[in-house]
Amino acid sequence: MQAVLKDIFQTVSVSPNRKALIIASDEWSYAALWNYATAYSKWLNARALPDGKIGIYTDNCKEMYAAILATWLAGRSFIPLNHKFPKERLKSITEESGVVGIFCLESSQANCLEFLPQEALILYNAATMLPNVELSESLASEDLAYTLFTSGSTGIPKGIPIGHRHLQALLEDMKERYPLGENDRVLQAFELSFDVSIACIFTAWVQGATLVVPDLNGITAINAFKAIYDHQVNFVTLPPSALFYLRRLRMLSMPLPWVTKTIFTGEALPYNVALEWKSCAINTSVDNAYGPTEGTVWSLIYALDEHTEEQTINGLCPIGKPTRHVQMRIVDDKGEDVGQNERGELWIGGPQIFHGYVNQPDKSKEVVFQDNQGVYWYKTGDIVLKNDHDQVVYVNRKDNQVQINGFRVELGEVEHHLRGIIKSEAAVVLAHENNGVLELFAFVQGKWDEPSLMNEMRLKVPGYMVPRSIFALEALPVNTSGKVDKTLLRSKYLIR
Amino acid sequence: MNNEQIFEKVNQVFRVIFKNESITVNRETTAKDIAGWDSITHLDIITGMEEAFQVEITGFEVMNLNNVGDLLDLLAQKLAE
Numbered sequence: 001m002q003a004v005l006k007d008i009f010q011t012v013s014v015s016p017n018r019k020a021l022i023i024a025s026d027e028w029s030y031a032a033l034w035n036y037a038t039a040y041s042k043w044l045n046a047r048a049l050p051d052g053k054i055g056i057y058t059d060n061c062k063e064m065y066a067a068i069l070a071t072w073l074a075g076r077s078f079i080p081l082n083h084k085f086p087k088e089r090l091k092s093i094t095e096e097s098g099v100v101g102i103f104c105l106e107s108s109q110a111n112c113l114e115f116l117p118q119e120a121l122i123l124y125n126a127a128t129m130l131p132n133v134e135l136s137e138s139l140a141s142e143d144l145a146y147t148l149f150t151s152g153s154t155g156i157p158k159g160i161p162i163g164h165r166h167l168q169a170l171l172e173d174m175k176e177r178y179p180l181g182e183n184d185r186v187l188q189a190f191e192l193s194f195d196v197s198i199a200c201i202f203t204a205w206v207q208g209a210t211l212v213v214p215d216l217n218g219i220t221a222i223n224a225f226k227a228i229y230d231h232q233v234n235f236v237t238l239p240p241s242a243l244f245y246l247r248r249l250r251m252l253s254m255p256l257p258w259v260t261k262t263i264f265t266g267e268a269l270p271y272n273v274a275l276e277w278k279s280c281a282i283n284t285s286v287d288n289a290y291g292p293t294e295g296t297v298w299s300l301i302y303a304l305d306e307h308t309e310e311q312t313i314n315g316l317c318p319i320g321k322p323t324r325h326v327q328m329r330i331v332d333d334k335g336e337d338v339g340q341n342e343r344g345e346l347w348i349g350g351p352q353i354f355h356g357y358v359n360q361p362d363k364s365k366e367v368v369f370q371d372n373q374g375v376y377w378y379k380t381g382d383i384v385l386k387n388d389h390d391q392v393v394y395v396n397r398k399d400n401q402v403q404i405n406g407f408r409v410e411l412g413e414v415e416h417h418l419r420g421i422i423k424s425e426a427a428v429v430l431a432h433e434n435n436g437v438l439e440l441f442a443f444v445q446g447k448w449d450e451p452s453l454m455n456e457m458r459l460k461v462p463g464y465m466v467p468r469s470i471f472a473l474e475a476l477p478v479n480t481s482g483k484v485d486k487t488l489l490r491s492k493y494l495i496r
Numbered sequence: 497m498n499n500e501q502i503f504e505k506v507n508q509v510f511r512v513i514f515k516n517e518s519i520t521v522n523r524e525t526t527a528k529d530i531a532g533w534d535s536i537t538h539l540d541i542i543t544g545m546e547e548a549f550q551v552e553i554t555g556f557e558v559m560n561l562n563n564v565g566d567l568l569d570l571l572a573q574k575l576a577e
Contacts, residue, residue: 084534217527219538219558226559245539249555405535437536451515454532463534 002143002164004171005072007206009034018182019210021065022231028062030208036063040070043127044101049120052100053147055081057112058192059105060216063124065201067103068146068192077144077161078103080192085462087114089157093149097159097358147358148195148293151465153400153412155420159358162195166296167202169351173324174203177301178235178261184209186235189224191216194406196265199297200237209235221245225254232258236281237289239266239406240273244436247276256281265289265298266406268394269317270436274304290319290394293408294367294378296352299326300392311387318391319384325350327375328392330384338385343395346384349377402431404438404464411440414467417460418442421453426476428484429467432494442467443489445476502549502571506564509544513537523565549575 001009008030011018016031028036040063044054054071056064056078071078079097081090093099094115101120102112112121145164149157180186186204188211190197204211214220214227221242228236236259246252259281264274269288278284291298302320311318322328330344331337338344353376356364367379381398400411411429418427426445431438444453450470457466471493479485497505510519514532527533542553545567551574561567 217533218561219535221535222555222558225555245535246555248539249542249553249558251555254556439536451517454515458531463532463537466532468536 002072002145003168004164004202004206005069008069011205011208015182015208018208020205021062021211021213022185023060023062023213024215026062028066033062033066033069036066037069037073040067040103040122040124040127041073044070044074044076044122047101047119047122049101052076052098053144054078054122055094055099055102055112055115056192057081057102057104057108058083059108060191060213061105061124063105064103064192065211065213067122067124068201070103072145072164075143077146079147079149079159081112081115082191082193082462083108083111084191085193086459087111088460089462091115093157093159096157097147097149146198148193150293150408151401151410151413152360152363153410153416155413155416156360158360158363160293160354161356161358162198162293162296162354166352166354167198169325170199170296170298170323171202171206173298174199175207176324178203180204180207180209180235182208184235185212185231185233186210187224187228187233187237188213189216189220189227189238190266190406194266195293195297196237196406204235219245219249222249222251225251228256228259229254234258234260236261236284237263237265240264240269241267241405241437243273243276246280248435252276252280254280257283259284261285261287263287263289263301265291267403267438270315271309271312271317272315273436274308274317288317288319292348292378292380292382294354295326295348295380296354299323299348299352300328302391307389311389311391311393313385313393313395316394318387318389318393320391322348323352325352329377330386330392341385341387343383343385345398346380346382346392347377348380349375353378402438402440404431404440407462407464409440409465414440414442414457414461414465417457417465418444418453418467418470421456421460422446422448428476428486428489430486430490430494432490440465440467441494442470443476443484443493444470444472445474446472448472497575499568499572502568502575505548506545506568506571509541509548513540513544521564523563523568525564526562545571551575 012030012034017029020030020033021028054076056067103122104112145167147159147161152158186209188200212231212233214223262284274286286304288302289298290300300319302318327349329347383395384392414429429442453470477485477488
């Protein structure tokens with residue numbers, strides 16, 4: 001059995017009645033979680049599906065959480081299929097990665113039939129009728145745990161396979177850094193397709209803490225706040241943009257004195273956001289956690305302290321130092337290490353680093369390599385520097401990648417789909433910040449109807465990749481070098 | 497303003513926010529029913545309602561909105577105050 005499952009089973013054995021999961025007014029003990037996970041895994045084995053990965057449709061119910069454990073107990077790995085993603089994208093993900101079965105609620109059956117036939121769907125209600133099948137035993141530590149898909153600049157999402165060994169390396173750091181136990185309540189306010197969810201779930205469960213999951217529809221930040229309040233959650237992980245919603249809807253006057261640890265992640269953390277949160281969660285310490293999915297959730301973490309303000313760059317907090325098993329280099333264009341306070345690309349290495357994208361060997365070669373010690377390294381594309389306090393500070397991106405609501409978005413992918421719709425190259429997408437929230441805006445050349453372009457985009461890409469507005473212009477302005485004049489577009493249409 | 501007028505105005509706000517004239521919501525409509533209804537559009541909906549009805553809605557009130565019906569009731573209650 002994998003170490004992560006062993007740790008959870010430890011709590012199941014010693015404290016079966018301890019709460020494992022709270023979703024809305026519903027809850028499961030560790031024993032209930034394990035029993036359902038075992039039942040689902042037996043059912044999965046009994047289905048005798050061909051070799052391949054198991055999709056988990058994100059119904060965001062208790063059963064979905066048990067299904068994660070079930071896939072591992074059955075010796076399989078999972079791929080989250082985010083119900084908010086367009087069908088076309090989910091279809092390409094399931095085909096690309098060889099999904100052979102999907103866990104889902106009966107109410108999601110019709111949606112899942114778009115990707116696989118009836119006999120490949122594993123419905124939770126049917127799975128509780130236990131077949132008498134033994135669990136498969138002893139997975140090797142190299143076995144795949146999950147695959148997440150992220151935005152790809154060529155229009156094809158990139159599949160990032162993460163093994164149990166990678167996850168274990170992360171969790172060793174988490175346990176040491178964030179010791180938790182029976183009395184801790186851990187917020188999990190992220191879709192399963194976003195890797196921070198994995199860190200939240202397993203940092204809680206391998207230590208016997210209780211996971212609290214808010215409603216992920218509507219305004220997640222507001223629902224998360226409600227969950228923190230209703231269930232006295234003390235360990236909170238949020239994207240910094242959550243504060244924008246809480247501020248806008250006048251919620252930061254409500255004290256949350258029981259919050260003792262807050263991790264901001266998914267986006268660069270402005271120092272004033274951390275201060276604003278601390279005015280509400282007065283007893284919390286704040287960490288800024290950084291990491292690409294390729295490095296298993298988090299690779300560098302910074303604990304804010306009295307020296308933070310003097311270390312900010314452009315008002316942003318440092319991203320700190322590598323976690324326990326992560327090595328790091330900051331290099332110039334030639335791959336040579338740069339000096340203190342000099343800017344360079346961040347490379348991360350070690351047992352948390354993935355080994356390459358699904359079916360994309362060329363893209364993998366560009367960003368992943370093994371050194372002569374056999375250590376895997378990932379070139380993050382993030383430009384950083386190491387300051388006088390030996391803390392790494394994020395400066396900007398090397399390419400056209402942005403973070404929208406915590407999600408990684410390649411502007412090139414949005415442009416790719418938009419160009420496909422208008423059947424012309426005359427489309428450009430810009431990311432622009434309004435009141436601390438980064439949003440996408442598109443410009444196309446020609447007489448296009450904005451609502452219909454928006455609707456077509458919604459069929460192709462997840463909501464966070466649909467531009468907030470699409471401006472149809474007679475002609476896209478060009479600068480002296482003949483390129484689209486993005487500065488002009490920004491100043492004329494986006495700066496209010 | 498009677499309930500029917502509130503309902504019509506609420507629908508208008510939804511059509512503007514989603515840039516879709518064919519949208520008609522009902523009391524049972526939730527975020528799951530309309531493509532593109534995410535955190536930022538949810539906030540747009542709240543802001544749109546505040547402007548259309550000249551009321552102020554707090555996050556604590558937003559917390560208790562489970563569907564459009566709850567929103568209609570909240571607006572009716574605020575307009576009656």
